[in-house]
Amino acid sequence: MQFVDADTYTAERPWGALDITEIDGATVRLHWTDQPYIWHVNDGPEVFVVLDGAVDMHFRVDGKEHVESLSPGRICFAEPGDEHVAHPAPAARILVIERKGSV
Known part of the structure; x- marks a missing residue:
């Protein structure tokens, strides 16, 4: 068994991750960050908790930018092809589940 105290995890760099497990080709990772990521499009589905x-999750629909605020417990599901970027405010710990090797 493995137990993780997410509220105390801090990485050495923004978006650093603790690999928790891999399930049927999907990774479960705990990320810590105090900096925005980069605009990107995943090549597979992504669950972001x-x-x-x-x-603040920025995303584009038909070229128009939108922002959705995510607080603890709020889940974002990005489908393949969804363009998005996450901006922590000011720092966050995030559970990400996605296909192994997904960009």
Whole structure:
């Protein structure tokens, strides 16, 4: 068994991750960050769960930018092809489940 205290995890760099497990080709990772990620499009589905802190999820629909605020317990599901970028406010711990090697 493995137990993780997400509320105390801190990485050495923004978006650093603790690999928790791999399930049927999907990774389950705990990320810590105090910096935005980069605009990107995943090549597979992604489940993004804020565990601690807050995140403003910026995403584009038909070229128009939108922002959704995520607080602890709020879940974001990005389908393949969804363009998005996460901005922590000011720092966050995030559980991400996605296909292994997904960009």
